[in-house]
Amino acid sequence: MSGVGRRTFLKATAAAGAATTAVSGTAHASSAPVFEHGVASGDPLPDGVLLWTRVVTTAPVRWEVARDATFTRVVARGRTTTGAHRDHTVKVEVSGLRPATHYYYRFTTADVVSPVGRTKTAPRPSDDCGSLRFGVVSCSNWIAGHFAAYGYLASRDDLDAVIHLGDYVYEYFEPGVRVTEPQRECETVDDYRTRHAQYKTDPHLRALHAAHPVIATWDDHESAENSSAIGSPVHDPATEGPWAIRLAAATQAYFEWMPVREGKLTRRLQFGRLADLTMLDLRSYRTDTTILGTAQRNWLASSLTDGCVRWKLVGNSVMLAPLKIPPLPGLPPTNTDQWDGFPADRDHVLRALDRAGMKNAVFLTGDIHSSWAIDVPFGETTVATEFVSTSVTSDNFDERIGVPPRTASLQIEAQFRALNPHVKFVELDSHGAQVLTVTPEQVQMDWHYVADKRDPNTATTKAHSWRTQHNMAQVEQVL
Numbered sequence: 001m002s003g004v005g006r007r008t009f010l011k012a013t014a015a016a017g018a019a020t021t022a023v024s025g026t027a028h029a030s031s032a033p034v035f036e037h038g039v040a041s042g043d044p045l046p047d048g049v050l051l052w053t054r055v056v057t058t059a060p061v062r063w064e065v066a067r068d069a070t071f072t073r074v075v076a077r078g079r080t081t082t083g084a085h086r087d088h089t090v091k092v093e094v095s096g097l098r099p100a101t102h103y104y105y106r107f108t109t110a111d112v113v114s115p116v117g118r119t120k121t122a123p124r125p126s127d128d129c130g131s132l133r134f135g136v137v138s139c140s141n142w143i144a145g146h147f148a149a150y151g152y153l154a155s156r157d158d159l160d161a162v163i164h165l166g167d168y169v170y171e172y173f174e175p176g177v178r179v180t181e182p183q184r185e186c187e188t189v190d191d192y193r194t195r196h197a198q199y200k201t202d203p204h205l206r207a208l209h210a211a212h213p214v215i216a217t218w219d220d221h222e223s224a225e226n227s228s229a230i231g232s233p234v235h236d237p238a239t240e241g242p243w244a245i246r247l248a249a250a251t252q253a254y255f256e257w258m259p260v261r262e263g264k265l266t267r268r269l270q271f272g273r274l275a276d277l278t279m280l281d282l283r284s285y286r287t288d289t290t291i292l293g294t295a296q297r298n299w300l301a302s303s304l305t306d307g308c309v310r311w312k313l314v315g316n317s318v319m320l321a322p323l324k325i326p327p328l329p330g331l332p333p334t335n336t337d338q339w340d341g342f343p344a345d346r347d348h349v350l351r352a353l354d355r356a357g358m359k360n361a362v363f364l365t366g367d368i369h370s371s372w373a374i375d376v377p378f379g380e381t382t383v384a385t386e387f388v389s390t391s392v393t394s395d396n397f398d399e400r401i402g403v404p405p406r407t408a409s410l411q412i413e414a415q416f417r418a419l420n421p422h423v424k425f426v427e428l429d430s431h432g433a434q435v436l437t438v439t440p441e442q443v444q445m446d447w448h449y450v451a452d453k454r455d456p457n458t459a460t461t462k463a464h465s466w467r468t469q470h471n472m473a474q475v476e477q478v479l
Contacts, residue, residue: 033055033056033057033059033109033110033112034055034056034112035053035054035055035107035112035114035115036054036197036201037053037054037197037200037201037206038053038114038115038117038200038206038209038210039051039052039053039105039106039107039114039115039116039117039209039210040052040053040117040209040210040214040259041105041117041119041209041212041213041214041259042213042214042215042216042258042259042260043213043215043259043260043261043267043269044119044120044121044122044160044161044213044215044269045095045121045122045269046099046100046121046122046123046124046125047095047096047097047098047099047121048093048094048095048096048097048121049094049097049103049119049120049121049213050091050092050093050094050259050260050261051063051065051090051091051092051094051105051107051117051119051259052089052090052091052092052209052258052259053089053090053107053114054082054087054088054089054090054197054200054257055082055088055090055107055109055112055114056088057082057088057109057110058083059109059110060079060080060081060109061079061080061081061082061090061107061108061109062077062078062079062107062108062109063077063078063079063080063090063092063094063105063106063107063108064076064077064105064106064108065077065094065097065103065104065105066103066104066105067101067102067103067104068104069104069116069118071104071106075096075097075103076094076096076097078092080092086256087193087253087256087257089256089257090107091259091262093261097121098121099121099122099123099124099127100120100121100122100123100124100127100129100272101120101121102118102119102120103118103119103120103121104116104117104118104119105117105118105119115206115210116210117209117210117211118210118211118212119212119213120160120161120212120213122160122269122270122271122272123271123272124272125270125272125273125308126272126273127272127273128272128273128274129271129272129273129274129275130439130440131274131437131438131439132160132271132272132274132275132437132438133158133159133160133435133436133437133438134159134160134161134162134163134435134436134438135153135156135159135161135162135163135208135212135433135434135435135436136162136163136165136364136387136389136433136434136435136436136445137149137150137153137162137163137164137165137366137389137392137433137434138164138165138166138167138219138317138366138367138389138390138391138392139166139167139219139366139367139369139389139390139391139392139393139394140167140168140169140199140205140391140392140393140394141167141170141176141221141391141392141393141394141395142169142170142176142178142180142198142199142202142393143170143173143174143175143176143177143178143179143180144176144177144393144394144395144453145177145178145393145431145453145454146177146178146202146204146393146453146454146455146456146458147202147204147205147208147392147393148204148450148453148455148456148457148458148460149204149392149393149431149432149433149448149450149453149460150202150204150205150207150208150392150433151203151204151207151208152432152433152448152450152460153208153211153212153433153435154204154207154208154210154211154212155207155211156211156435159211159212159435160271161212161213161214161215162208162212162213162214162215163214163215163216163277163315163364163436164214164215164216164217165217165219165315165316165317165364165365165366165367165389166216166217166218166219166220166221166222166317166366166367167218167219167220167221167222167317167366167367167391167394168199168216168218168222168258169192169195169196169199169221169222170195170221170394171185171186171192171195171221171222171223171224171225171250172185172186172221172225172234173185177453177454180195180198181194181195181197181198182194182195186250187240187241187246187249188246188249189248189249189250189252189253191249192249192250192252192253192254193253193256193257195253196253196254196256196257196258197257200257203456204456209259213259214259215269215277215279215315216258216259216260216265216279217265217279217280217281217315217317218254218265218281218283218317219282219283219317219318219366219367220232220283220337222250222254223246223247223250223251223283224246224250226337227247227283228283228286228287229247229283229284229285229286229287230243230286230287230288231243264281265279265280265281265284266279266280266281266296266299267279268303270308270309271309271438272309273308273309273310274309274310274311274438274439274440275309275310275311275312275313275438276303276308276309276311276312276313277313277314277315278300278303278304278312278313278314278315279314279315280292280296280300280314280315280316280317281296282316282317282318283317289342289344290342290344290345291318291339291341291342291345292342292345297345297348297349300314300349301348301349301352302352304349304352304353304356304358304361305352305353305355305356305358307356307358310360310440310470311360311362311438311443312358312360312361312362313362313364313436313438313443314361314362314363314364315364316363316364316365316386317365317366317367318337318338318339318365318366318367318368319335319338319339319340319365319367319368319372319386319388320338320339320346320363320365320376320384320386321339321374321375321376321377321386321420321422321423322334322339322340322346322377322420322422323335323338323340323416323420323423324419324420325416325419326412326415326416326419328412335368338367338368347378350376350378350383350384351378353378353383353384354378354379354381354383358383359383359384359470359471359472359473360470360471360473361383361384361385361473362384362385362386362387362443362468363376363384363385363386363387364386364387364389364436365386365387365388365389366388366389366391367388368388369390369391369394369395369396369397369431370388370390370391370396370397370426370427370428370429371388371389371390371425371426371427371428371430371447371464372386372387372388372423372425372426372427373385373386373387373388373423373424373425373445373466373475373477374386374387374388374422374423374424374475375422375424375473375474375475376422376473377422381473382422382473382474383473384473385443385468385473385474385475387434387436387445387466387475389433389434390427390430390431390432390434390447390449391431392431392432392433392453393431393453394431396428396429396430396431397409397412397428397429398428398429405429405430406429409428409429412428413426413427413428424466424475424476424477425464425466425475425477427447427463427464430447430449430450430463431449431450431453432447432448432449432450432460432463433448433460434446434447434448435448440470441469441470442467442468442469442470443467443468444465444466444467444478445465445466445467446462446464446465447462447463447464447465448460448461448462448463449461449463464477465477465478465479466478
């Protein structure tokens with residue numbers, strides 16, 4: 001790292017974020033321009049990246065990108081504006097950058113300077129990459145604890161990007177470790193904006209965004225539980241109004257507040273000849289009969305079998321593999337919010353992999369607040385692998401049934417494996433973040449667990465490692 005050491009950079013950005021938070025006590029207004037919610041970057045390309053911030057100002061917002069953290073080597077700059085129509089958020093599409101290169105960026109308005117962010121561009125599609133490394137996260141519920149797992153990833157200097165698999169915010173309200181704003185379930189655009197704003201005051205989340213580009217998709221809680229294009233089981237039109245209006249409000253706030261390009265979450269990013277990353281949207285096109293929609297389903301099958309890269313990574317918000325659930329009080333035998341509820345779509349995608357003889361598809365999944373490594377079956381063979389990210393804070397098995405961790409869950413984990421021989425690893429109790437390492441020979445997922453999600457300064461420990469080797473479509477434990 002040039003210019004400023006990594007630890008110095010992280011401490012400086014954290015201090016700047018804390019200082020701006022202290023200036024403003026509200027999410028949507030301020031007497032002077034402040035960058036209360038930090039800075040972020042996302043969706044890296046070989047020649048550019050998306051930059052994000054939020055600042056309440058009527059003055060122009062200037063931005064700079066440099067090769068060093070002291071901005072003595074500025075390579076791009078410009079200016080833009082913002083306003084109440086987009087909740088004072090700012091997005092800048094920067095181009096003309098060098099591939100596979102770290103850059104630093106900042107914003108300025110009315111002589112107020114934002115915290116400095118660090119980002120990285122992707123390699124060229126023709127580049128031979130020796131390795132790639134991604135952070136992988138999902139399911140961060142404010143009320144359930146502190147986002148120390150994000151802080152762990154922020155402290156690493158070896159990540160190309162962080163993949164967020166959804167449930168970045170939670171829409172509901174209930175008592176917990178921390179109190180959410182607004183103190184009610186989100187229904188309007190102002191509600192969702194306020195919830196996003198609060199999340200981006202968490203110091204660990206601000207540090208994550210300042211340290212690495214984030215590649216994100218959504219799941220259900222960015223709008224409402226088990227949501228789809230046609231509704232949510234917890235949304236009552238009689239008392240909460242039309243679902244379409246609520247969904248539009250949640251969607252608007254998400255695209256304002258997240259470092260993603262406007263309008264569409266289904267996309268594919270390529271990282272040299274080693275891997276590409278297909279990000280799915282499993283909510284916007286979902287109905288009672290499809291999880292993907294026809295266009296996304298056909299595009300996914302084609303993308304997975306075009307042979308352009310060594311590894312096909314898929315950002316997939318809910319579990320792909322079939323899963324029989326042990327007989328547990330209050331639980332059905334299958335979870336139809338997952339791909340199990342849409343077997344025709346799953347068969348279409350897996351059949352395409354089988355026909356192409358493609359064994360290097362790796363699905364990266366969130367949603368179920370637990371850790372899994374799975375051989376994805378199709379007929380009598382396996383055609384892909386699936387690694388499931390545990391939650392950053394959202395309650396998992398032991399917390400939901402009120403027992404100490406690693407007690408009752410051990411028997412349930414054994415039952416899951418017995419009912420589902422393709423499930424090779426499951427851990428139901430821990431929270432944390434994952435690190436995915438990609439080389440030409442293998443893809444490996446490492447699970448890093450926090451000791452106590454209620455403690456903002458908790459320790460993080462590497463707990464498990466599983467991998468799949470080239471052209472095998474099977475997972476194996478790394479000891």
